[in-house]
Amino acid sequence: MEYQVIDTQIAPDGRLEVLSKAEITKLLDTSHGGLYQLFRSCSLAVLNCGSGLDDGKELLERYKTFDISIIQRERGIKLDVKAAPASAFVDGVMIKGIQEHLFTVLRDILFVHGEIEENSQFDLNTTEGVSDAVFHILRNANLLKPQVNPNLVVCWGGHSISGIEYDYTKQVGYHLGLRGMDICTGCGPGAMKGPMKGATIGHAKQRIRHGRYLGITEPGIIAAEAPNPIVNDLVILPDIEKRLEAFVRIGHAIVVFPGGAGTAEEILYLLGILLHPDNAGLPFPLIFTGPESAKDYFLQIDQFIAGTLGEQARQRYQIIVNDPSLVAQEVLEGIKKVREFRKAKGDAYYFNWLLKIDAEFQKPFDPTHENMRNLELHKNQEPHLLAANLRRAFSGVVAGNVKDQGIRAIEKYGHFEITGDIAIMEAMDALLSSFVAHNRMKLPGKAYTPCYRVIK
Structure with a gap:
């Protein structure tokens, strides 16, 4: 089957307008260990936004002739894009949000490679070094806002959910938006898109004009969970572990919707951290929620946690079924406790330094x-x-x-x-x-x- 493709050249709009010759050489290095394949695969995933494809291998095979290179000019750079998915364009012009995400790929790949992985300042064999690297990646992406009270809600859940479950995620996002909460997700479809979509309406009603819709991803998963169109701040972490750490360091509360293996992974990651003795007194609102039809799903999750991690783990979360307003109220109350705790301890609102994350x-x-x-x-x-x-x-x-x-x-x-x-x-x-x-x-x-x- 043939898929419609388009060739184009695009320039950055106030983002990463110039690159050094050394940076361009690295990005176009096709040798083993070079950055080109990483740059190409992440760029293709971003351009494939909204296609409904969740298979990284199939995406690469579907657009085998896709190519992206850099044109260096005196006035700055351009990206030369060949055989890009036509869905990324309107009347032959690349959609603005997708264009921004494409330059985000460029920014994060260069920063991680040049400033983190090749920088002796970061010892990625220590817990402190990894956390410092995550901090610098988020700061470089301009996601850390020091003058803002805690209001960022991380929403986890599956990209493969029913229409009823998707509508429910929008309702929760709407009630969070009405209360001035910003949304952070894994940036893909399904339960990652719904809360953002709902929050846009809540923000509009409250005349909040600068709502934040953060998407956090990593190269291995971006093809399956391409950034949805609502994401206005995207960051690509180098691996799943740093992606998960970014979620729990930057978020002030976490809401979990129904999902699959990826959602179970996220739940176990956070519960494992919260079960560490050093985090016993640290407030971290965690709510599992879904419509009435998801009641059995959360019962199974709850039984699994009880049977593997025990009663102590079950004390770290609430399950709320079919009540979007209550979810938002509980999140708001939980975040107030987070603010009080961090204020008392002198910890930053924008990055949870006090959270102990074991090397494992x-x-x-x-x-x-x-x-x-x-x-x-x-x-x-x-x-x-x-x-x-x-x-x-x-x-x-x-x-x-x-x-x-x-x-x-x-x-x-x-x-x-x-x-x-x-x-x-x-x-x-x-x-x-x-x-x-x-x-x-x-x-x-x-x-x-x-x-x-x-x-x-």
Whole structure:
């Protein structure tokens, strides 16, 4: 099947207007370890906004002739784009928001490579070094606002949700917007788009003209969750672990909607951090919510958490079903406690420095078949460490579902094998099976072939 494509040249609009020759050389380096393939794949994902495709491998194969290069001029740079998805254009002109996101890709890839990975100032083998790197990436993207009271709500949830669930996310976003809350998500469709869409109406009614709709992503997932059109601040972190840390450092509360393996990964990441003894007294509002039809979904999540991490973990979140207004009220009350706590401790409102994040939550996890098979999924360890390993298991499932590298590994070597304590394996198998049964692994209308096998 042929897909409509367009060639164009675009210039930045007040963003990254000049590059050095060395930067351009790095971006166009096609050798192993060069930046070109990363630049190309992230750019293509941004240009594919709104297509409904959630498969990184398929996207790259669908637009094999896509190419992007840099034209260096005395007055500044231009991007030369060949065979871009036609959906990124209106009457042959690239949509403004997509153009901005394209230059965001350029900005973040250059900054991470040149100022973080090649900079001896950042020791990425220490917890402090990783957190400092996340801080600098967010600051470079201009996401840290020091003169603003806490008001940023992170919304997690699946890109593959029903129409009823999507409408519910918009209602929650609307009630958050009415209360002056800004929204941060993984920037994709579904539960990542709905809260932003709802908040735009709430902000409009309150005459809030500068509402913030932050999208946080990483190269491996951006093809499956291309930035939705509402995102007005986008940042690309170098890996999933730094992406997750960015969410919990910058957000003041988290609302979780129904989702699949990726949402389970996010939940386990945050619960694992909150279960660390150093975070026992730290307020962090966390609410699971959905329409009445999602009641059983959250019951399964709750049972899984109780059966793996225990009662202490269950005390760190609320479940609110079918009440968008109450969700927003509880978020507002929770954020007031966050503000009081940080003010008393002298911590920043814009970056949660006091949150203790163990090194096990910062180490990049490579979901190879061997690493997935060797995960320590047993209860003979501290709950927060078990949460870290469970998070890795779900991260591997996400990779096998939607990431180009993961999909190719499954095609070559077969299913990931997940093994551990029988009780944990039974709980994980039941949860993943429910995700499959309710079409939470892929976008609606797409058949799902499992990339994993739970060994009991």
